[in-house]
Amino acid sequence: MTTDAACSLLTIDLDAIADNWRRLRDIASPATCAAVVKADAYGLGIAQVAPALADVGCSLFFVATLDEGLRLRAVLPQVDIAVLSGLLPGTAGIFLRDRLIPVLNDLGQVARWRAETTKAGQNAPAILHIDTGMNRLGLDPQEASRLALDATLLDGIDIRYVMTHMACADMPSDPLNAEQLERFKAAMAGLPGLKASLAASSAIFLGRDHHFDLVRPGAALYGINPTPGKPNPMRQCVRLEGRVLQVRYVDSGEGVGYGASRRFSRPGKIATIATGYADGYLRALSNGSLAHVAGHRIPMMGRVSMDLLTFDVTDLPEGLVLPGGLVELLGDTYTPDDAAHDAGTIGYEILTSLGSRYARRYIGAGA
Numbered sequence: 477m478t479t480d481a482a483c484s485l486l487t488i489d490l491d492a493i494a495d496n497w498r499r500l501r502d503i504a505s506p507a508t509c510a511a512v513v514k515a516d517a518y519g520l521g522i523a524q525v526a527p528a529l530a531d532v533g534c535s536l537f538f539v540a541t542l543d544e545g546l547r548l549r550a551v552l553p554q555v556d557i558a559v560l561s562g563l564l565p566g567t568a569g570i571f572l573r574d575r576l577i578p579v580l581n582d583l584g585q586v587a588r589w590r591a592e593t594t595k596a597g598q599n600a601p602a603i604l605h606i607d608t609g610m611n612r613l614g615l616d617p618q619e620a621s622r623l624a625l626d627a628t629l630l631d632g633i634d635i636r637y638v639m640t641h642m643a644c645a646d647m648p649s650d651p652l653n654a655e656q657l658e659r660f661k662a663a664m665a666g667l668p669g670l671k672a673s674l675a676a677s678s679a680i681f682l683g684r685d686h687h688f689d690l691v692r693p694g695a696a697l698y699g700i701n702p703t704p705g706k707p708n709p710m711r712q713c714v715r716l717e718g719r720v721l722q723v724r725y726v727d728s729g730e731g732v733g734y735g736a737s738r739r740f741s742r743p744g745k746i747a748t749i750a751t752g753y754a755d756g757y758l759r760a761l762s763n764g765s766l767a768h769v770a771g772h773r774i775p776m777m778g779r780v781s782m783d784l785l786t787f788d789v790t791d792l793p794e795g796l797v798l799p800g801g802l803v804e805l806l807g808d809t810y811t812p813d814d815a816a817h818d819a820g821t822i823g824y825e826i827l828t829s830l831g832s833r834y835a836r837r838y839i840g841a842g843a
C-alpha cells in the first residue's frame with residue numbers, strides 16, 4: 477500500500493551521487509577514493525547510496541559506529557568497511573566476525589587489536605588515526621612518537637592506512653591547515669612504508685599535496701559545496717517537495733501560525749504544506765526560507781510548526797498552487813547549503829536531519 481499521494485516527497489538521485497564520487501576520484505587520482513557513508517549516508521539512505529557507489533568502483537566505505545558497519549555489511553558483503561569511532565572494549569570479536577576495519581584511536585586500542593588478531597590467528601586490517609590538531613579522536617603526539625620509536629607495537633596488524641582529519645579545510649587560508657599538514661608529514665616520517673590519508677571533501681580541493689594515498693569524502697558526494705564561497709563543483713542529489721494541504725485567503729492585519737509572528741499588511745494568500753520540524757525542516761527557518769513553484773519564489777511566512785509550513789503565495793498566478801500539489805522545498809534552486817545559510821547551520825545538518833515521514837524515491841541507474 478502506498479500513501480505517497482498524501483506525503484511530501486524526497487527524491488534522491490543516485491546517479492548524481494555516483495557522478496560526484498567519480499569527479500572526486502578523478503581529482504584525487506592516483507590516490508584511492510573512499511566514501512564516507514556515516515549517519516545513513518548523511519541522511520540519504522546507506523542501503524541505496526552505498527551499493528550505487530560500489531557499482532561505480534568504490535571499495536572502501538567509512539561509517540561512524542559499529543552498528544552502522546554491521547548494517548552496511550548486510551548490504552555489501554564484499555567491500556571494505558572502516559568504523560571511525562574506534563575499537564571499544566568488548567567489540568573486537570564483532571569486528572573480526574564481520575570483517576570490519578577498526579580505526580584505532582589510541583595505543584590501548586592498538587594493543588587490544590593486536591592481542592585479538594594474534595589470538596584469532598589473523599593479520600587483521602586496521603586504520604591508525606593520528607590527531608594533528610582536531611583534538612577529538614586519534615593518537616596524541618606523545619603516542620605517535622612512541623609508535624615511531626617502537627614499530628613492533630604494530631606487529632601482527634595489517635595497517636591499511638594512517639589517517640588524520642583536518643579542522644579548517646573549508647577555510648583554505650586558515651593557518652591551522654599548513655600546521656596540520658606538517659604535523660601529519662612528520663608523523664608519517666616516523667612510520668615508514670605505511671600509506672596515508674588526510675583529506676575529507678574540502679581538503680581534496682586544497683591541492684595534490686593533500687591527497688596522499690587515500691581521500692575520504694562525505695559531504696561533497698551528497699552535493700554539499702566543499703569550497704564555500706566559490707561555485708559548487710558538485711551536483712545536487714536531493715529534491716524535497718512539500719505537499720500542499722490547503723490554500724487560504726487571509727485578511728489584511730491577520731497573522732499566520734504560532735505566535736502570529738508575521739502579519740499581512742494587505743489581503744494575502746497562504747499555502748499550507750505537509751512538512752515541519754518533525755521532518756527535520758529546522759524551526760530556525762521560521763519566516764526565513766524560500767520554496768519554489770514552477771520557477772516562482774515563495775517566501776515562508778510564519779513559524780515552522782511540527783507538521784506544517786506556511787508560504788506566502790499572494791503574488792502567484794491563480795491556480796498554480798492547489799491542494800494535493802507540490803512546492804519545491806529543497807532542490808537545484810534552493811539547495812541544502814542555501815537552507816543551511818538561512819538557518820544558521822551547515823548543509824550537513826540539513827541533510828542528516830531529513831526525516832522519516834517523506835515518501836522517499838530513488839532515481840538513477842542504481843535505483
Ligand SMILES: *Cc1c(COP(=O)(O)O)cnc(C)c1O
Nearest residue numbers: 512641676677692693694695696
Ligand atoms: C565525517 C568524516 C569525513 C568526511 O567529511 P566530509 O567533510 O563530509 O567530507 C572524513 N573523515 C573523518 C574522520 C570524518 O569524521
